[in-house]
Amino acid sequence: MHNYLLIKNGRVIDHANNIDAKLDILIKNDTIDSIAPNISKKDATLIDASNLIITPGLIDVHTHFREPGEEQKEDIYTGSRAALAGGFTSVICEPNTKPRIDNSDILKKVIKRGKEVGLINLYSSACITTGDKHNQLINIRELKDSGAAMFTDDGDPVIYPELMQKALIEAQKNKIMLSPHCESSNWAESITGKLNEEPEIFYVKRDIALVEKTNTSLHFAHISLEESLNAIRIAKSKGLNITCEVTPHHLILDKSYEKKYGTLAKVNPALRKISDVKAMQDGLRDGTIDVIASDHAPHTKADKDLVWEKAACGMIGIETSLGVLLSELVHKNIIPLNVLIAKLTCNPARIFNLPAGHLTPGMPADITIIDLNKEWAVDVNKFESKSRNSPFDKWKLKGKPVMTIVKGKIRMKDGIVL
């Protein structure tokens, strides 16, 4: 016996396949069977998607689910549920857990736990460096073979240029992506001292030069400054294999929100000037920025309710990402809908080589259904996440995911995770 799901009358946006049309989608068990006008199938469970948008399952390549070690903030189960609530079917978790994911044992445990929970496609990255001083290159081949989706030292830059160069070459050999965090940290400054320029600009320029020298590729995590974006734009125009991402908060919130929201707005990279926020929007539109990722960073109230200097960096975002982006960018005509969807689906899938991001028959049936016009108010107390550190609490939004389907199973419907 096969299980059939038939999604009828929705507007399908599948950038990779050049589709933006009213079409039906038939799902057979866990797989996309066909996409065509007017499909009919006896015995199929019908989903009426009239007036709704159907996209490939959304992908968030930068999330912190905090397992192992800080399960009071989030864990793989609650993080997976938060992803579903936000319309995401695939995520890549960051390796700055406690301990760090810098060996195969921990990596395999995280991946195994993701599978046990089984709600979404959960991938994990691994660290670029290992050792007390982060001065040794991880065994990229071994960690890739153990399932790493990419490599990044979340929260810290790779301070040693020779090490970064070696990492780029090893990653290239093993056909896997590096995604450095071009930012400073207390640990980094204890070694390098304070840099003379913005750390993001310093490390972005250094890494572009290394990519050029070694003819390798690189994906920059959360870019936030006009000047680093300009450097990336020039690098791309020279044909270098460089991609980058931006967070919803760096696309929407400028520095003035620090006054308004206090430590809820404390994040690394920090919120920037309005001109930088505008530059991020331009970069998204002109293709310099390839991906939007939440950097969902859960923290407890106790870690946030401290004086500015001591409070934890980061904000949660996976449950508000789509709504915030639709309201503030699409409905305000700053970014076209299909461009936004590409940055959340086919682009991250292509860059990180994930089996997702397009709705081709034979692909896993990972699908997000969106009501572009649904008006709702963010309420952090209703989040699936364990944490509440969102600056978007009480924001009135327009546009919401209304169904999340993972491998043919309806996992979220009308905001309820099933």
Ligand code: DOR
């Ligand atoms: O704000 C941030 N929070 N930036 C990072 O790079 C790390 C993250 C976290 O782990 O909380």
Ligand code: ZN
């Ligand atoms: Zn991060």
